[in-house]
Amino acid sequence: MLLHFTKMHGLGNDFMVIDLITQRARLRDEQIRKLADRRFGIGFDQLLVVEPPRSPDMDFRYRIFNADGSEVENCGNGARCFARFVLDQRLTHKREIHVETAGGPLTLVVNDDDQITVDMGTPRFEPTALPFDAAEDRPLHALEVDGERYEIGAVSMGNPHAVLRVDDVDSAPVERLGPLIERHPRFPRRVNAGFMQVVSPHEIRLRVFERGTGETLACGTGACAAVASGIRQGLLESPVTVHLRGGDLRIEWAGDETPLLMTGPAERVFEGRIALA
Numbered sequence: 001m002l003l004h005f006t007k008m009h010g011l012g013n014d015f016m017v018i019d020l021i022t023q024r025a026r027l028r029d030e031q032i033r034k035l036a037d038r039r040f041g042i043g044f045d046q047l048l049v050v051e052p053p054r055s056p057d058m059d060f061r062y063r064i065f066n067a068d069g070s071e072v073e074n075c076g077n078g079a080r081c082f083a084r085f086v087l088d089q090r091l092t093h094k095r096e097i098h099v100e101t102a103g104g105p106l107t108l109v110v111n112d113d114d115q116i117t118v119d120m121g122t123p124r125f126e127p128t129a130l131p132f133d134a135a136e137d138r139p140l141h142a143l144e145v146d147g148e149r150y151e152i153g154a155v156s157m158g159n160p161h162a163v164l165r166v167d168d169v170d171s172a173p174v175e176r177l178g179p180l181i182e183r184h185p186r187f188p189r190r191v192n193a194g195f196m197q198v199v200s201p202h203e204i205r206l207r208v209f210e211r212g213t214g215e216t217l218a219c220g221t222g223a224c225a226a227v228a229s230g231i232r233q234g235l236l237e238s239p240v241t242v243h244l245r246g247g248d249l250r251i252e253w254a255g256d257e258t259p260l261l262m263t264g265p266a267e268r269v270f271e272g273r274i275a276l277a
């Protein structure tokens with residue numbers, strides 16, 4: 001069978017997007033891994049799936065799979081691409097879209113300048129939310145990695161993030177520490193590892209080694225988690241511009257139980273059809 005798909009990206013974090021409202025398919029883990037392969041498949045960081053909602057208050061169900069086939073709770077860059085996709089495909093005409101994810105509901109707003117703002121919900125710091133094996137909720141936790149002690153912020157944006165402050169993201173040991181933090185035994189469901197350089201209270205530089213994918217050019221939930229952790233530590237003040245390798249995001253958060261807002265672009269690259277083996 002031929003499956004119609006759209007290739008999209010948010011700041012270079014790239015996606016295969018499929019509409020399972022007008023098409024039928026069931027993708028197994030190994031099929032997702034094959035499609036994600038940049039030489040033998042289409043190539044992407046995450047697969048995004050559009051489905052009908054389960055709850056009548058929602059417009060769509062939004063499912064996310066990493067390149068390794070694992071299903072995850074949330075994807076910030078993907079959420080913006082999701083909004084652009086459902087509008088472009090005429091699956092909705094609404095410019096405020098409510099979607100269910102495995103990490104909770106999200107609201108996506110397409111602005112007049114075509115940038116998309118996502119209400120990402122409230123960041124959660126309690127270790128059980130990630131989950132993270134720690135006795136208490138603290139702004140920073142000591143974590144031993146490869147015989148060295150680091151201080152990390154632990155944040156859930158629906159999906160789990162560890163945020164490590166570094167002096168310079170360009171020389172940060174992302175390739176070495178990223179995989180070790182991702183699979184650290186204190187994160188039983190693995191974790192996304194962010195490396196944050198504070199430039200000023202309103203500006204950071206960030207690289208993220210993503211769970212189930214590796215380092216990407218941008219990670220939306222990683223940007224939200226880094227800013228939330230930085231604000232909580234008193235290092236940052238809202239709004240914050242996050243410079244990622246693929247471009248910039250704007251993050252706003254008033255703290256406590258208020259929702260965190262992420263604004264940025266979403267781009268369509270090409271469309272195609274592929275036979276599922």
Ligand SMILES: N[C@@H](CCC[C@H](N)C(=O)O)C(=O)O
Binds near residue numbers: 216219
């Ligand atoms: N690229 C994403 C995050 C995708 C999921 C992540 N790798 C996880 O496993 O939680 C983003 O833009 O947020």
